[in-house]
Amino acid sequence: MNSKMDLSEILLYLELIKKEKKRKPLLKELNMMLYFLEDYDQVEEFHNKLIEKFTIYIPFRFLSEGLIHFIEDYEACVNLKNKILQTSSRKDSMLFMHQILLSETKEQAISIIKEAKEFEVELGEEWADNYDSMWRIKKNQDEWRRNIIEFSEYNLFSETYEDFYKMKLNYFESLSLNQLKETLLEKQTHNNNRKITQTTVYDRSVYIKEFARRVSNGICQLCEKSAPFLDKQGKPFLEVHHIHYLSKGGSDNMENVVAVCPNCHRKIHQLELEEDVKKISTRALENIGI
Numbered sequence: 001m002n003s004k005m006d007l008s009e010i011l012l013y014l015e016l017i018k019k020e021k022k023r024k025p026l027l028k029e030l031n032m033m034l035y036f037l038e039d040y041d042q043v044e045e046f047h048n049k050l051i052e053k054f055t056i057y058i059p060f061r062f063l064s065e066g067l068i069h070f071i072e073d074y075e076a077c078v079n080l081k082n083k084i085l086q087t088s089s090r091k092d093s094m095l096f097m098h099q100i101l102l103s104e105t106k107e108q109a110i111s112i113i114k115e116a117k118e119f120e121v122e123l124g125e126e127w128a129d130n131y132d133s134m135w136r137i138k139k140n141q142d143e144w145r146r147n148i149i150e151f152s153e154y155n156l157f158s159e160t161y162e163d164f165y166k167m168k169l170n171y172f173e174s175l176s177l178n179q180l181k182e183t184l185l186e187k188q189t190h191n192n193n194r195k196i197t198q199t200t201v202y203d204r205s206v207y208i209k210e211f212a213r214r215v216s217n218g219i220c221q222l223c224e225k226s227a228p229f230l231d232k233q234g235k236p237f238l239e240v241h242h243i244h245y246l247s248k249g250g251s252d253n254m255e256n257v258v259a260v261c262p263n264c265h266r267k268i269h270q271l272e273l274e275e276d277v278k279k280i281s282t283r284a285l286e287n288i289g290i
Contacts, residue, residue: 064092096121238261
């Protein structure tokens, strides 16, 4: 599979499904979104967006067979388990097993086993020894990811991604450049108010990428030549470059991005020439005034 969705695209897809199709996301779509999330912070943000947008319309199978594996906070696990128990007559042992893996003491694990019995879920007493087992949670996550590639959802992902890509194109084409910039400023304010977490995954906004490509008009902002080819949707293919790298503390905002051709993109990263950085920095500031 060549296509890949990042968190920003996933959150936009949820927005567009709600806005344009007025339907709940399908199990295959949710599984693929979860497949591409890179850490627990992203899982948490994804889950919060699902609750915000769809509330009771999240498939039971996704919650109990997919999402539960990726919950790494004990209280979040308890809340998710209770939500599932309240909204479905099906009782899944995984809900209680995962809670045990996140519990801190054997006594806490034993109490969970007793609670499971009240819901007619039998867990062997030996399960009480599996408390405080984050390593097993990570193992279960890896196993879920391996298994998902054998599901039909994985084979149908290209179709799902094409659907998203068309929706994304239509949405951005409906926005003027000023509307796009206003949306970016709103999201930038929201992001500045978010809690700061330690992570090696760097947020890359789909709106920022759209802005950089839009203002470039299909022209590389370093060599000033036309994009080398058109993508499958007939759009000039340029890559978005962060002038000050995100990995070194750079920001994902309008002042720090330009669109460049693949050749210049490689050149920037390989040579890191001062004159190149100066030129694209100037272009980035000019782009804001367009």
